Amino acid sequence: ALAAEQHIELAPGALRDGELLPLLANLGSSADCAQAVRLGAEGVGLFRTEFLFLDSQTAPTVAEQQAHYTSVLAAFPGQKVVVRCLDAGADKPLKFLHGGREENPALGLRGLRALRANEEVLRDQLTALAGAERATSAELWVMAPMVTDLAETRYFVELARKLGVRVAGVMAEIPSLALMADQVVLACDFVSIGTNDLTQYTMAADRMLGSVASYQDPWHPAVLRLVKLIGDAGTGAGRPIGVCGEAASDPLLSVVLVGLGATSLSMTAAALADVRAELLRYTRVEAAQLAARVLGASSAAEARALARDFVANSL
Ligand code: PEP
Ligand code: MG
Numbered sequence: 001a002l003a004a005e006q007h008i009e010l011a012p013g014a015l016r017d018g019e020l021l022p023l024l025a026n027l028g029s030s031a032d033c034a035q036a037v038r039l040g041a042e043g044v045g046l047f048r049t050e051f052l053f054l055d056s057q058t059a060p061t062v063a064e065q066q067a068h069y070t071s072v073l074a075a076f077p078g079q080k081v082v083v084r085c086l087d088a089g090a091d092k093p094l095k096f097l098h099g100g101r102e103e104n105p106a107l108g109l110r111g112l113r114a115l116r117a118n119e120e121v122l123r124d125q126l127t128a129l130a131g132a133e134r135a136t137s138a139e140l141w142v143m144a145p146m147v148t149d150l151a152e153t154r155y156f157v158e159l160a161r162k163l164g165v166r167v168a169g170v171m172a173e174i175p176s177l178a179l180m181a182d183q184v185v186l187a188c189d190f191v192s193i194g195t196n197d198l199t200q201y202t203m204a205a206d207r208m209l210g211s212v213a214s215y216q217d218p219w220h221p222a223v224l225r226l227v228k229l230i231g232d233a234g235t236g237a238g239r240p241i242g243v244c245g246e247a248a249s250d251p252l253l254s255v256v257l258v259g260l261g262a263t264s265l266s267m268t269a270a271a272l273a274d275v276r277a278e279l280l281r282y283t284r285v286e287a288a289q290l291a292a293r294v295l296g297a298s299s300a301a302e303a304r305a306l307a308r309d310f311v312a313n314s315l
Helices: 002-010 030-038 049-053 062-074 112-117 119-135 150-162 175-179 181-187 195-203 210-215 221-237 251-259 269-279 284-295 300-314
Strands: 023-027 043-048 080-084 139-144 167-172 190-193 241-243 264-267
Touching: 023 030, 023 269, 030 062, 030 269, 043 049, 043 264, 049 062, 062 080, 062 119, 112 119, 112 150, 119 139, 119 150, 139 150, 139 190, 150 167, 150 181, 167 175, 167 181, 175 181, 175 195, 175 221, 181 190, 181 221, 190 221, 195 221, 221 241, 221 251, 221 284, 221 300, 251 264, 251 269, 251 284, 251 300, 264 269, 284 300
Parallel strands: 023 043, 023 264, 043 080, 080 139, 139 167, 167 190, 190 241, 241 264
Antiparallel strands: none
């Protein structure tokens, strides 16, 4: 029984009809790699590089970064590792990227905006990443955080390719990008949806602020409609669409995300087993039916209720 259990736990993510749905891990450092591998991660869907440098007073060198990235990539031979460029922001200030105090830091110079204002830092990171890929057998995908529009997408992809990155994409976590998804997918290799920030900006509720925490709910149909725009764009253009926000670790919501067009899910490694087990209960058609049902809800609470009702009565 133990062997069977272990086998199930480490089987690749899939729907009931056999369609593969890669389940990846979110990482903050190379120390998280071993646990992710042990819990059956099929690669990495979000490596948050800014966590490596929260205490750094000065920008890290190319050599220093390349050593870090190589150790992470080496833990996933032959597998996909999606690395996010430095995402400095309100919750994660980086001394060497920060432009000073802001009244509304969630709406400020952050993510790709801050990298663009300090382009040498971005160039060094992309150079280090390309070097790390050449040193290992992992398949490196690199993405930019907090991308606002098509122009920023083009800027990032062009620079990444020029510096030797082979697969370059963007995170969809600002509604302006989601609304332009049909054009954005044509300008990059993949999109990864960050539902934490996408929810924050869709609901206009600071995710750091306890008094508005109830708005931070990715089940809200307003958020899911934006996810659908991105999913439809990805399906239409044949581009992979990942989800790497917290929403992907909610088993029932993960099925909704797949029904909306997500082609891979990335989450904290501890959530992999439950999401894997839930996905196995649905076919592609059922996931799409579930998503369609939930999109018609008028609130997050109704979306949850409709989803539970669908599972109880329609399957
Ligand atoms: C997100 O915004 O959903 C995301 C994955 O990035 P972070 O939580 O690091 O902002
Ligand atoms: Mg984010």
